Amino acid sequence: MSESNNTADKAGSSSEVVPNSEDVKTFTQDEVNELVGKARIKERSKYKHFDEYKKAFETLQEKEEADKSELQKANERAEKFEKQFNELKSQNEIAELKAKIAEEFELPISLLRGSTDEEIREHAECIKKHFANSNVPVVPTQGNQVQATPSKYKQFGEFVNNALS
Numbered sequence: 001m002s003e004s005n006n007t008a009d010k011a012g013s014s015s016e017v018v019p020n021s022e023d024v025k026t027f028t029q030d031e032v033n034e035l036v037g038k039a040r041i042k043e044r045s046k047y048k049h050f051d052e053y054k055k056a057f058e059t060l061q062e063k064e065e066a067d068k069s070e071l072q073k074a075n076e077r078a079e080k081f082e083k084q085f086n087e088l089k090s091q092n093e094i095a096e097l098k099a100k101i102a103e104e105f106e107l108p109i110s111l112l113r114g115s116t117d118e119e120i121r122e123h124a125e126c127i128k129k130h131f132a133n134s135n136v137p138v139v140p141t142q143g144n145q146v147q148a149t150p151s152k153y154k155q156f157g158e159f160v161n162n163a164l165s
Helices: 002-013 029-046 050-105 117-133 152-164
Strands: none
Touching: 050 117
16 A cells, blocks of 8 residues: 555656546456457458558559650650641741742742841842842853853863864
8 A cells, every 4th residue: 555655646746646546447468458459450440441442542543643644745745746847837937938038039049048037138138239240241142141151171171172183
């Protein structure tokens, strides 16, 4: 009993109330094991389908991940095709601009350079000025066609052929 007094003194100092030894029921180890076992069975019954739910959840996550990756692949392909489309559209617009300006300046399309209306026009004007200022001889018998002068190699070749024949 001196033990219970010591416990009461300790409990009194920490403001805890310890019931008398008459009110406290003691359990044997078997009784404790039985109570814990029943509580464990009760808790497990709450989660008896947990493994099924967990498996279904994991399957769903895998499917969503696969769908997500398919969606990402589709988005990447769409972005790639959109980029190609925009590039082709831009090239087509530039080709149309060059055709329009080439017709306006009476120049071949292949000579024009640039990617904007302003750049192409500037280039066309430079080409037009260059050809307008050049002193290319026109042979009167052939109209407005330009007669190219033979190259030195061609002249030399003709000279050697004439000399040897």
